[in-house]
Amino acid sequence: MRIDILDDKHGVLRVRIDSEDDLWLLSLMISRGDIVKAVTLRDVSIGDEKRKIPMVLSIEVIRTEFQAFTNRLRVHGIVVEGPDRFGVKGSHHTISIDIGSEVTIFKKVWSKDFIESILRFSRPINxxxxxxxxxxxxxxxxxxxxxxxxxxxxxxxxxxxxxxxxxxxxxxxxxxxxxxxxxxxxxxxxxxxxxxxxxxxxxxxxxxxxxxxxxxxxxxxxxxxxxxxxxxxxxxxxxxxLRDTAIVKATEILNEFDYLLVKDIERVAYGLNDIEMLSDIGAIEKLVIVDEIVMSGDDRERIDKILRGVMERRGEVVIVPSNTPIGERLKMLGGAVAILRYRVPRG
CATH class of the missing domain: 3.30.420.60 (eRF1 domain 2)
Structure with a gap:
């Protein structure tokens, strides 16, 4: 994956996709309300027939759709910019992003630390x-x-x-x-x-x-x-x-979580409600969360707030695939676990 930050102040990124793993990472970067701009195919009426015409469209994201081990990410949204002659503005559209695609993202909420956290795991693993x-x-x-x-x-x-x-x-x-x-x-x-x-x-x-x-x-x-x-x-x-992969990093943190759960339970947390409160007070040192929660349209703003809260205080964030053994275990713990900087008593 190649990322060029076009506007550091407003969060404008140009991203090139080089592998299947890049598609997964990109799906984590895109949030509801972001603007995604790319070359895409659109059905348009020309005379009495419909044709798929390549054009550059910008859409406001409603949701993303990614299935592990496929070579495509689908971004659904509303067209906010496109060729006037085709009258596509305001209509629904899906941009399909493949290996080799280049897209520009205008982030609604910009966190450079979050992007850098994701990019730590951008080394191709095969x-x-x-x-x-x-x-x-x-x-x-x-x-x-x-x-x-x-x-x-x-x-x-x-x-x-x-x-x-x-x-x-x-x-x-x-x-x-x-x-x-x-x-x-x-x-x-x-x-x-x-x-x-x-x-x-x-x-x-x-x-x-x-x-x-x-x-x-x-x-x-x-x-x-x-x-x-x-x-x-x-x-x-x-x-x-695999020492630099999300799976291994998450395993190390989960082992520490298991130890503290027995030895010092006030130093750990699991489940979004508890973790959200602890993120607000800056208590989280390490956070592991499954990707399907990060990509969830319903809770995305809440999740972004939690992630930003952890990273702004130099906490470590690891996002793991849900279709792995550690991802399955995390889902049983509410989708996320955290190691705290200090003891936080809870009723």
């Missing part, structure tokens, strides 16, 4: 995790926007020695080719393979025969499939590779 054993395998893609299972399959190898090696070699060949194909499709250079025993090493060797430029790491896990992917996500090798 890592493939593979968990395989003799019963099943799963392949998962990790990006800033979360974890996605891109392939999984149950495997049935012979119980007896007869035919076992042949079937195992067929499994290694099939999986290695799939992994290389997925790595090329998503432009991945780092792969981590986990398995019980030596199966991971055999898959690694075959991958490197197919593409020597891919970096392949191995680790031992007790299971293949989805359970093995979950094991890999908690390993140090993954933590080192």
């Amino acid at each position: 890592i493939l995790l593979v968990a395989v054993d003799f019963d099943e395998y799963a392949v998962a893609l990790i990006q800033q926007q979360g974890v996605k299972i891109v392939d999984e399959r149950s495997v049935s190898l012979p119980v007896s020695d007869y035919g076992f090696d042949e079937e195992k070699n067929r499994l290694v060949e099939e999986l290695a080719k799939k992994i290389v194909d997925i790595a090329h499709r998503y432009r991945i250079s780092d792969i981590v393979i986990g398995s019980p025993g030596s199966l991971k090493d055999e898959v690694r060797r075959r991958i490197l025969e197919l593409d020597p430029d891919i970096r392949v790491y191995t680790d031992s896990v007790a299971n293949g499939g989805y359970a093995g992917i979950q094991e890999l996500l908690h390993r140090d090798v993954i933590g080192r590779m």
Whole structure:
């Protein structure tokens, strides 16, 4: 993602989208009431027929629509500026933003700290995790926007020695080719393979025969499939590779939250009502919140107020994807948790 601040005083930004993760980050930047300006397609009547005509439109945002692991962000709103000859001003329109798009945003409420907080997580992350054993395998893609299972399959190898090696070699060949194909499709250079025993090493060797430029790491896990992917996500090798991502930062804060919840409960908070009050008095040191709350149209002004309150007092804000294990846990805690600078007694 490339961001140019065109007007620091009034919050005018020009943003270029370079990856799928950039679309997720952009969806967090755009709020209800902002003006978004971009080249877009619009149905217009020309004579007796309708055509889609490219034009530059500015819309006042009503809501955004983003689905993880897609390559499109849709911004819905009312046209406030456009070519007069087409009479589009005042009508509803949706701007579709794709990889390669460039948009200009006029922020209704401008917080440079909030933008910088989001940009800390703008480093592209593309890592493939593979968990395989003799019963099943799963392949998962990790990006800033979360974890996605891109392939999984149950495997049935012979119980007896007869035919076992042949079937195992067929499994290694099939999986290695799939992994290389997925790595090329998503432009991945780092792969981590986990398995019980030596199966991971055999898959690694075959991958490197197919593409020597891919970096392949191995680790031992007790299971293949989805359970093995979950094991890999908690390993140090993954933590080192993902140390700057929102998921890892949020995990560290949530671990501290769990500790203080037992040892010093007046130093933690969860749920928006409690967190809003504590943000108002400047008590929040660290805040973790799920993205679907940040993007919610109903509570967006309230959420923006909370985030600004934390960041203006140099607090740390981490926004995590809702479709991750830590995002699911946060939703059970009201969508957000906070570590406080000092004890705040509450009734």
